[in-house]
Amino acid sequence: MSNSKLDARIPEGSIDQKWTKYKSTVPLVNPANKRHIEIIVVGTGLAGASAASTLAEMGYKVKAFCFQDSPRRAHSIAAQGGINAAKNYQNDGDSVYRLFYDTIKGGDYRAREANVHRLAEVSGNIIDQCVAQGVPFAREYGGLLSNRSFGGTQVQRTFYAAGQTGQQLLLGAYSSLQRQVGMGNVQMFARHEMMDVVLIDGKARGIIARDLISGKLERHFGHAVVLASGGYGNVFFLSTNAMGSNVTAAWKAHKKGAFFGNPCFTQIHPTCIPVSGDHQSKLTLMSESLRNDGRIWVPARKEDAEAVRAGKLKPNDIAEEHRDYYLERRYPAFGNLVPRDVASRAAKERCDAGFGVNATGQAVYLDYASAIERYGKIEANKQNIHNPDKATIISLGKAVVKEKYGNLFDMYEQITGVNPYNEPMQIYPAVHYTMGGLWVDYNLMTTVPGMYAIGEANFSDHGANRLGASALMQGLADGYFVLPYTIGAYLSGEIRTKSIPTDHEAFVDAEAKVRQTIDTLINIKGTKSVDHFHKRLGKIMWDKCGMARNAEGLKTAITEIQQLREEFWKNVRVPGEANELNTELEKAARVADFLELGELMCMDALNRNESCGGHFREEFQTEEGEAQRDDANYSYVAAWELTGNNQWTLNKEELKYENIKIAARSYK
Amino acid sequence: MKITLKVWRQKNTNAKGQFETYKLDHVSEDMSFLEMFDVLNEQLINEGKEPVVFDHDCREGICGMCSMYINGRPHGPKHGVTTCQLHMRSFKDGDIIVVEPWRAAAFPVLKDLAVDRSSFDRIMAAGGFVSVNAGNAQDANNLPIGKEVADEAFMSAACIGCGACVAACKNASAMLFVSAKVSQLALLPQGQPEAKRRALAMVNQMDAEGFGACTNTGACSAECPKEISLSNIARLNREFLSAGFTAQAE
Numbered sequence: 001m002s003n004s005k006l007d008a009r010i011p012e013g014s015i016d017q018k019w020t021k022y023k024s025t026v027p028l029v030n031p032a033n034k035r036h037i038e039i040i041v042v043g044t045g046l047a048g049a050s051a052a053s054t055l056a057e058m059g060y061k062v063k064a065f066c067f068q069d070s071p072r073r074a075h076s077i078a079a080q081g082g083i084n085a086a087k088n089y090q091n092d093g094d095s096v097y098r099l100f101y102d103t104i105k106g107g108d109y110r111a112r113e114a115n116v117h118r119l120a121e122v123s124g125n126i127i128d129q130c131v132a133q134g135v136p137f138a139r140e141y142g143g144l145l146s147n148r149s150f151g152g153t154q155v156q157r158t159f160y161a162a163g164q165t166g167q168q169l170l171l172g173a174y175s176s177l178q179r180q181v182g183m184g185n186v187q188m189f190a191r192h193e194m195m196d197v198v199l200i201d202g203k204a205r206g207i208i209a210r211d212l213i214s215g216k217l218e219r220h221f222g223h224a225v226v227l228a229s230g231g232y233g234n235v236f237f238l239s240t241n242a243m244g245s246n247v248t249a250a251w252k253a254h255k256k257g258a259f260f261g262n263p264c265f266t267q268i269h270p271t272c273i274p275v276s277g278d279h280q281s282k283l284t285l286m287s288e289s290l291r292n293d294g295r296i297w298v299p300a301r302k303e304d305a306e307a308v309r310a311g312k313l314k315p316n317d318i319a320e321e322h323r324d325y326y327l328e329r330r331y332p333a334f335g336n337l338v339p340r341d342v343a344s345r346a347a348k349e350r351c352d353a354g355f356g357v358n359a360t361g362q363a364v365y366l367d368y369a370s371a372i373e374r375y376g377k378i379e380a381n382k383q384n385i386h387n388p389d390k391a392t393i394i395s396l397g398k399a400v401v402k403e404k405y406g407n408l409f410d411m412y413e414q415i416t417g418v419n420p421y422n423e424p425m426q427i428y429p430a431v432h433y434t435m436g437g438l439w440v441d442y443n444l445m446t447t448v449p450g451m452y453a454i455g456e457a458n459f460s461d462h463g464a465n466r467l468g469a470s471a472l473m474q475g476l477a478d479g480y481f482v483l484p485y486t487i488g489a490y491l492s493g494e495i496r497t498k499s500i501p502t503d504h505e506a507f508v509d510a511e512a513k514v515r516q517t518i519d520t521l522i523n524i525k526g527t528k529s530v531d532h533f534h535k536r537l538g539k540i541m542w543d544k545c546g547m548a549r550n551a552e553g554l555k556t557a558i559t560e561i562q563q564l565r566e567e568f569w570k571n572v573r574v575p576g577e578a579n580e581l582n583t584e585l586e587k588a589a590r591v592a593d594f595l596e597l598g599e600l601m602c603m604d605a606l607n608r609n610e611s612c613g614g615h616f617r618e619e620f621q622t623e624e625g626e627a628q629r630d631d632a633n634y635s636y637v638a639a640w641e642l643t644g645n646n647q648w649t650l651n652k653e654e655l656k657y658e659n660i661k662i663a664a665r666s667y668k
Numbered sequence: 669m670k671i672t673l674k675v676w677r678q679k680n681t682n683a684k685g686q687f688e689t690y691k692l693d694h695v696s697e698d699m700s701f702l703e704m705f706d707v708l709n710e711q712l713i714n715e716g717k718e719p720v721v722f723d724h725d726c727r728e729g730i731c732g733m734c735s736m737y738i739n740g741r742p743h744g745p746k747h748g749v750t751t752c753q754l755h756m757r758s759f760k761d762g763d764i765i766v767v768e769p770w771r772a773a774a775f776p777v778l779k780d781l782a783v784d785r786s787s788f789d790r791i792m793a794a795g796g797f798v799s800v801n802a803g804n805a806q807d808a809n810n811l812p813i814g815k816e817v818a819d820e821a822f823m824s825a826a827c828i829g830c831g832a833c834v835a836a837c838k839n840a841s842a843m844l845f846v847s848a849k850v851s852q853l854a855l856l857p858q859g860q861p862e863a864k865r866r867a868l869a870m871v872n873q874m875d876a877e878g879f880g881a882c883t884n885t886g887a888c889s890a891e892c893p894k895e896i897s898l899s900n901i902a903r904l905n906r907e908f909l910s911a912g913f914t915a916q917a918e
Contacts, residue, residue, distance in 0.1 A: 138818070140815060145808055168822075190789070481803075575717070
């Protein structure tokens with residue numbers, strides 16, 4: 001089944017020895033040579049910042065780029081809940097193998113075993129590194145690190161810093177990066193966008209970047225180019241991604257020959273604040289950690305749901321026996337902590353069946369009442385209060401919940417105007433993360449020699465569904481502990497390559513093409529804003545390539561996207577000039593790429609005639625409505641190769657499971 | 669609701685700016701302040717005008733990129749909230765809202781409401797870190813840290829680097845920003861070996877960037893969207909002074 005164009009370069013040996021042996025045998029670059037080797041890192045989130053700082057610590061010359069005004073603002077900052085690591089500090093039977101197993105199973109058996117095992121192996125090092133940097137993780141009174149549970153696991157292996165784990169980890173990586181900037185080992189280019197990658201003799205040799213303040217195009221040489229540019233969830237317009245998150249860097253790489261892996265694997269996060277109106281610009285996630293203690297339900301009777309939607313009934317007035325805790329009912333073993341794809345689909349199923357709440361009917365309740373009562377009783381016991389009254393219990397319980405989730409509850413109240421301590425929160429699934437991305441081998445190198453993809457930008461570790469608290473783990477694993485080793489395998493062969501002057505024709509050509517695209521966008525002078533097109537694309541994607549997909553819808557979506565793309569290039573209006581700070585131009589260039597990616601996502605979803613993880617094809621489900629995989633025909637990574645103008649060829653990397661018995665994924 | 673906006677427009681750093689007045693007739697109270705600006709910009713684009721440039725990214729109050737000075741207060745009227753988390757239900761029908769960029773010599777205006785805050789990055793590069801390379805760390809639980817200390821360090825580490833403290837300060841001082849990082853790392857054992865050197869280096873860089881002096885008015889902490897405490901500044905002063913007394917000639 002595997003295609004000769006794809007060599008995953010998985011080392012020989014048993015699964016638990018591959019990485020160890022690889023590290024001992026990978027070619028090294030000596031310190032004197034490292035000083036002459038330049039590496040470009042695009043993106044400064046957890047993966048990019050950790051890679052840039054670590055490569056600089058090792059002695060390479062690094063240039064780092066981000067479109068934000070500071071590397072500290074990359075969207076990793078918004079991750080809330082936590083980071084997994086197989087430390088087994090809780091003595092609950094965790095191990096490298098269990099983390100490996102949970103991740104493969106959570107990914108619905110569509111991830112590469114060797115990569116995932118390596119991820120589990122280095123997970124513990126990440127926690128050590130972050131603590132050494134001064135990341136203030138939550139701790140117990142005894143001074144040791146605290147853990148909590150996340151979806152899809154039965155152990156407590158998630159480390160956290162209140163509801164701001166991403167921020168604290170990113171500030172750790174950012175501080176290491178700034179240290180290297182201060183030492184002159186990293187040159188930082190903030191407010192710069194990568195517009196294209198430059199290939200010379202088939203190898204990645206640099207990028208064209210646009211200085212977003214002056215609008216000037218710049219040429220930058222590198223012996224290797226590392227893309228850490230994040231995911232592409234914003235193709236849906238509404239997502240939990242930051243407004244600026246985009247696919248441009250990865251897409252330009254794809255257009256220069258890098259295969260795109262599993263583009264249709266999108267994660268829809270179950271606990272987001274529901275849409276409030278047409279003005280909505282983004283969706284806000286409520287951390288998965290809330291499912292530790294919160295219970296999810298909808299009214300059990302349709303008339304109650306209708307009364308709630310009409311504003312005639314409040315959730316607190318619905319009696320316990322008239323509530324349907326549908327996750328606990330359907331999945332007793334994991335209950336409210338089933339993986340994200342399962343929880344999202346179950347919410348959609350209830351809302352589609354007419355049990356949704358909110359004026360729109362597109363919401364379910366996340367209720368803390370029983371957690372508040374439970375914690376209140378425990379706290380009363382701790383404080384030696386005997387026979388406490390209900391009010392005391394509730395007040396003590398609220399204090400405990402505030403300590404654990406206070407910032408999330410505050411955020412909910414700011415956005416919705418409803419106090420979640422007194423009334424259940426309303427939540428609905430929203431696009432959150434993309435498991436698909438640039439295809440990479442074991443070294444994290446794309447199909448273009450010298451071009452690497454790390455973090456969410458690559459496809460490698462999460463299969464068809466990512467488990468909570470694993471994105472932070474993967475970003476930092478790639479940046480601190482994997483890429484810095486594996487890149488040596490390539491760079492050791494480049495020590496004789498001198499810096500290529502940027503007046504080389506490949507740079508001149510690439511820059512001219514970028515300039516041409518920008519001029520075209522500015523000169524269309526059409527009648528509709530960039531957002532107008534982006535919103536229409538988002539609606540097509542959400543309706544037809546979102547939580548549930550079917551062949552007919554996907555075919556329609558492809559035609560609609562093609563038409564929309566044509567209309568965009570005829571009728572978009574980009575005010576202002578190219579040579580100035582022009583935020584509409586930035587958006588236009590990004591949306592132009594989303595309009596191509598969207599089509600490929602639909603093609604990939606159409607090709608995959610099975611349901612797995614976040615990819616749910618309505619034609620392929622069990623009688624109970626669970627996803628039905630087809631291992632005989634689809635146990636492969638779909639790696640798409642661009643062969644012409646919006647023309648793609650499918651290459652397949654067969655997935656072999658030698659260490660885990662592939663099975664139906666059950667959380668019942 | 670109907671809203672009138674008076675917005676600072678400035679073509680670039682060197683251009684002279686001025687206020688422009690815009691009227692919006694259909695503002696929903698569920699909109700965030702930035703979504704209201706999206707509506708304004710859509711309106712401007714449809715009228716063939718240039719949209720207002722403003723910094724924003726995550727829109728969930730954590731990236732620190734949004735930076736509007738609203739009716740004379742950084743991030744607007746609500747306490748402990750960034751502009752992106754400010755919702756129009758905090759305003760009334762018929763309100764006139766004045767929106768300016770951060771005003772500080774060390775934060776030059778780039779265009780309209782967007783300013784250059786790279787001075788903060790340079791302060792961080794001067795010393796806002798623990799010098800530990802990847803791969804050098806011991807097992808995380810080999811270094812127990814009391815919960816109270818860890819929690820206090822976390823409170824300081826919650827700074828999002830937005831610059832509201834500077835914008836709120838009549839002297840445009842960056843003491844709250846600098847002190848939050850100095851405090852976080854001085855509180856933790858990992859940061860102590862470099863504590864003195866860090867305080868000196870970061871304060872020196874802060875002065876070099878042209879931030880003003882601190883006169884303890886407390887406006888910074890009162891306006892901080894993450895409610896970073898003034899006690900950080902006291903700790904920085906302590907660290908800085910003791911560093912000055914014990915500094916070795918290098």
